[in-house]
Amino acid sequence: SSGINAEYGGILPNHVPTIAILLPGVVSIHGENGDVTKFFVSSGTATIHADASVQILAEEICDVADIDANAARAGLEAAQSKLASASDEVAKASAQIEVDVYSGMVASA
Numbered sequence: 001s002s003g004i005n006a007e008y009g010g011i012l013p014n015h016v017p018t019i020a021i022l023l024p025g026v027v028s029i030h031g032e033n034g035d036v037t038k039f040f041v042s043s044g045t046a047t048i049h050a051d052a053s054v055q056i057l058a059e060e061i062c063d064v065a066d067i068d069a070n071a072a073r074a075g076l077e078a079a080q081s082k083l084a085s086a087s088d089e090v091a092k093a094s095a096q097i098e099v100d101v102y103s104g105m106v107a108s109a
Helices: 002-007 069-085 089-108
Strands: 018-022 025-030 036-041 044-048 054-058 061-062
Touching: 002 018, 025 089, 036 089
Parallel strands: none
Antiparallel strands: 018 044, 025 036, 036 061, 044 054
């Protein structure tokens, strides 16, 4: 789950204004009619305003229904291989980000 849902359990009216970091995971949007739309975000921030409106800035976002579980697992395996063979700190950090994102996608699919 994303930083918002995991940390706050959702955004309700009169929420305290907050800025949150979004980790790889799912952001669920609840419409006024009760419909729920789920999006996967790779990373980003969410700003919760005093009126309980939320602004989400995500590096990458897609509908959870559009995630190809097989492609996500293949991406995770490739990222884990990159991480295992990374020879310097920059390469390790880059590969770790890929592992985190693909792990989130696999869990979301």
